[in-house]
Amino acid sequence: MSPAMGTPAAHHPSTDGPASEPERPRASLAVVVLATLAMLFAAWAAREVLVPVLLAMFLALIASPLIRGLRRLHIPIFVGAALVLVAGLALAVMLGRQLVAPAAEWMQQLPSELQLLTPKLQQVTAPMQQASEAAASVARAAADGDGPQLEVVAVREEDPWERLAATPRMALSVLAVVLLTFFFMVYGERLQRHAIALMPHRYQKRVTLEILQGLEREVSRYILTITIINTALGLAVAGALYLIGLSLPNALLWGTLVGLLNYAPYVGAFLAASALLLMGLIVWDDLGQSLLPVASYLVLQGIEGQLVTPIVVGQRMALSPLLLVLSLMLFGFLWGFVGLLLAVPLLVCAKMVLGRIEGLERWARLLE
Numbered sequence: 001m002s003p004a005m006g007t008p009a010a011h012h013p014s015t016d017g018p019a020s021e022p023e024r025p026r027a028s029l030a031v032v033v034l035a036t037l038a039m040l041f042a043a044w045a046a047r048e049v050l051v052p053v054l055l056a057m058f059l060a061l062i063a064s065p066l067i068r069g070l071r072r073l074h075i076p077i078f079v080g081a082a083l084v085l086v087a088g089l090a091l092a093v094m095l096g097r098q099l100v101a102p103a104a105e106w107m108q109q110l111p112s113e114l115q116l117l118t119p120k121l122q123q124v125t126a127p128m129q130q131a132s133e134a135a136a137s138v139a140r141a142a143a144d145g146d147g148p149q150l151e152v153v154a155v156r157e158e159d160p161w162e163r164l165a166a167t168p169r170m171a172l173s174v175l176a177v178v179l180l181t182f183f184f185m186v187y188g189e190r191l192q193r194h195a196i197a198l199m200p201h202r203y204q205k206r207v208t209l210e211i212l213q214g215l216e217r218e219v220s221r222y223i224l225t226i227t228i229i230n231t232a233l234g235l236a237v238a239g240a241l242y243l244i245g246l247s248l249p250n251a252l253l254w255g256t257l258v259g260l261l262n263y264a265p266y267v268g269a270f271l272a273a274s275a276l277l278l279m280g281l282i283v284w285d286d287l288g289q290s291l292l293p294v295a296s297y298l299v300l301q302g303i304e305g306q307l308v309t310p311i312v313v314g315q316r317m318a319l320s321p322l323l324l325v326l327s328l329m330l331f332g333f334l335w336g337f338v339g340l341l342l343a344v345p346l347l348v349c350a351k352m353v354l355g356r357i358e359g360l361e362r363w364a365r366l367l368e
Helices: 029-045 047-072 077-124 126-142 160-197 202-244 248-261 267-283 292-313 321-356 361-366
Strands: none
Touching: 029 047, 029 321, 047 077, 047 160, 047 202, 047 321, 077 160, 077 248, 160 202, 202 248, 202 292, 202 321, 248 267, 267 292, 267 321, 321 361
8 A cells, every 4th residue: 555545644534534534334235235136237238338348448458558658659649549549450350351261161161060070979979878878778767757758949040131130230339349449548547537536535536546547557567468478379379270280261260269268267278179179070080180289279278377377477466266267157148258358357457456445455365
């Protein structure tokens, strides 16, 4: 805690310090639980509005160190934000042009490839299937009925008009994220100052300013560092897949998927390994060669997770694995894939805020 949060308010109760504020009554446990459930429901119900805003804030935090560097070069913040945004959009468009064709090809061929893959999976899982059939026969013999009844499931065909109507909404969402990212980069600092000016006490203004400035610098540095690490991991996986024998566009596609999933610790690694295993079994007939993609990924991800990230990020940003998985499940349920991307940064922000508020440090240690 900074020296500015020290003694003047304690010696002069009539000043702007915390001693001049009346103690607020504590809410009961039932009220806290109901308020938490109400907030979660509101976050789910307003996801179409919250997700673009939070994603834009996430992207603005990634760009914040770059904009500060441009400001040191005496480049105005408006121009620096425009340069960073245009560079990011150009990079995204270039990468998207490389990935659209292989992604569409995979989406078209995946159902038929999965049907061809079924015999391979049956050979691998033959012992388990035999054990399952034996257990099922024993259960049928012990049951009183005539056996399981068939259930008819109606399959709903996809309406092409729904897909056509969803395209403008997706385009508007992308445009909203781009515009909000630009405005957060340009006017985010001014918005912070105006919000702090609304506080009645000078002590609260000073402490809030210290928390927001420290939070913005450290979290933006953390997110930028994790983004660089995930990009390097995706490029390394793409290079390994290209050396194994995959074409360059397909290797970039799977490397990009790995880099995005790596924002979600544990869960993302499991999903990436499962996807690469499935891809290897589809592409190659030889079992040994089909296991090379997932084996290469596990080696590279192990190096990143056990050596690179702990050394670069350090223990200061360490989070509890259990709370990480719980937050990934919660935000993934609320906001889908974007929730998986935002779960860890939100948890890091919560830990840093709790660690900087006097009396709540133990709650920050709970997250470690």
